[in-house]
Amino acid sequence: MSAADDGTADFGFERVSLAEKQGRVDDVFRSVAKRYDVMNDLMSGGLHRAWKSHLIGMLRPGQNRPFRHLDVAGGTGDVAFRVLEAGGPQTKVTVLDINEAMLRVGQERADNRRAGTRFGDRIDFVTGNAETLPLPEDTFDAYTIAFGIRNVPRIDMALKEAFRVLKPGGRFLCLEFSRVDLPILEKIYDAYSFHVIPRIGARVAGDRESYRYLVESIRKFPSPGRFAAMIEEAGFSRVTHRVLSGGIVAIHSGWKVA
Numbered sequence: 001m002s003a004a005d006d007g008t009a010d011f012g013f014e015r016v017s018l019a020e021k022q023g024r025v026d027d028v029f030r031s032v033a034k035r036y037d038v039m040n041d042l043m044s045g046g047l048h049r050a051w052k053s054h055l056i057g058m059l060r061p062g063q064n065r066p067f068r069h070l071d072v073a074g075g076t077g078d079v080a081f082r083v084l085e086a087g088g089p090q091t092k093v094t095v096l097d098i099n100e101a102m103l104r105v106g107q108e109r110a111d112n113r114r115a116g117t118r119f120g121d122r123i124d125f126v127t128g129n130a131e132t133l134p135l136p137e138d139t140f141d142a143y144t145i146a147f148g149i150r151n152v153p154r155i156d157m158a159l160k161e162a163f164r165v166l167k168p169g170g171r172f173l174c175l176e177f178s179r180v181d182l183p184i185l186e187k188i189y190d191a192y193s194f195h196v197i198p199r200i201g202a203r204v205a206g207d208r209e210s211y212r213y214l215v216e217s218i219r220k221f222p223s224p225g226r227f228a229a230m231i232e233e234a235g236f237s238r239v240t241h242r243v244l245s246g247g248i249v250a251i252h253s254g255w256k257v258a
């Protein structure tokens with residue numbers, strides 16, 4: 001369970017008020033923003049790239065038609081750039097995140113790529129909350145959220161907002177850490193997560209506590225089956241999920257049926 005009726009949510013292994021959770025999550029990403037991308041490579045041994053490629057493979061943005069994409073909790077733009085690379089010239093991506101420090105890094109990356117590239121003005125960055133998207137309904141062909149939703153205090157609200165802004169026929173895809181389902185892998189994964197990752201965080205990002213939170217928050221996220229049910233409760237149809245890397249991550253998919 002993430003958010004409860006009593007107005008509290010998990011912040012890692014602590015139970016805090018919904019407002020406190022968002023404030024502390026914001027502190028985490030403000031602190032790690034500049035080292036976020038390099039930390040992703042270090043912590044996952046580059047695997048996050050394969051997981052994101054898998055996500056984009058499922059998305060298949062069209063080559064010869066307009067494609068409006070929204071990447072929520074998009075941070076430094078990693079998923080958005082991949083969508084643009086996979087899509088055609090009429091693909092446009094909006095990156096939305098609550099944290100301006102993360103978006104600034106994404107904006108700089110986009111500016112660097114823009115110099116002489118094909119991205120032009122096909123990407124924009126919006127500061128906003130996944131729970132109350134500052135965007136009109138029935139607007140996007142697809143919505144992605146990668147490693148973002150477990151940080152959102154009211155996951156049910158974020159899912160309802162995803163449903164609202166998608167066009168009828170639009171696709172929801174969520175890439176998130178999940179439950180390791182192989183006993184031997186689980187032991188290694190636990191040891192790595194709780195002992196190694198916070199140390200890498202301390203050394204590379206100068207912030208052990210933020211990476212401890214990230215590891216704990218993975219353990220508190222709902223099981224793939226429970227999360228699929230939440231996606232259905234938000235209105236989505238044909239909800240499916242697939243697990244990757246022995247359950248380290250899962251990709252959930254749903255459709256807004258007209």
Ligand SMILES: C[S@@+](CC[C@H](N)C(=O)[O-])C[C@H]1O[C@@H](n2cnc3c(N)ncnc32)[C@H](O)[C@@H]1O
Nearest residue numbers: 029073074075097098099102129130146148151
């Ligand atoms: C682990 S990062 C993921 C960034 C990116 N999607 C990726 O895969 O590299 C989580 C992101 O969620 C954002 N976030 C947390 N709470 C949010 C909220 N309520 N609304 C929008 N973004 C939020 C954080 O600011 C952070 O950038």
